[in-house]
Amino acid sequence: MASVQAQTASRIAWLSPERIYNESKLAKLAGEKLAEEFKSREKAVQEMAARLKVSSEKLEKELPSLGEAERAKRQREYFELDKEFQRRQREFREDLNQRTNEERATISEKATKIIKQLAQVEGFDIVLQDAVWASPRIDITDKVLAALDKDK
Numbered sequence: 513m514a515s516v517q518a519q520t521a522s523r524i525a526w527l528s529p530e531r532i533y534n535e536s537k538l539a540k541l542a543g544e545k546l547a548e549e550f551k552s553r554e555k556a557v558q559e560m561a562a563r564l565k566v567s568s569e570k571l572e573k574e575l576p577s578l579g580e581a582e583r584a585k586r587q588r589e590y591f592e593l594d595k596e597f598q599r600r601q602r603e604f605r606e607d608l609n610q611r612t613n614e615e616r617a618t619i620s621e622k623a624t625k626i627i628k629q630l631a632q633v634e635g636f637d638i639v640l641q642d643a644v645w646a647s648p649r650i651d652i653t654d655k656v657l658a659a660l661d662k663d664k
Contacts, residue, residue, distance in 0.1 A: 522637040526646035527653040537661045542615035
């Protein structure tokens, strides 16, 4: 009876994808690459935010002394600047998210190859990545990180 149970026992492994995406050398290099790639756009968005703030403060200060026509014109100019800022900020976030997802997909592809090799070598029947809790005994994240960093 014990031999039947031994034959049906499955070997399970678990890993943390977030650790792979945050701690691997590939992830750190990708982060540096993205920071460099988006540095000028981020600076432009920050400068626009500063201009918008100055414009808002100036408008608020001068609003009581303006005539109706000038008040409407200046408010319209402010709202147009705000709309442009919102658009640029949204495009920046969307582009950054897209590039981040592309970099993560590359890391994921490399990690998946390593995980499959590791599963074959160590005889795992299944490797899970989402779990409410997993014993450190079945956590292979460090092994995958080491292989990714070596393979880099």
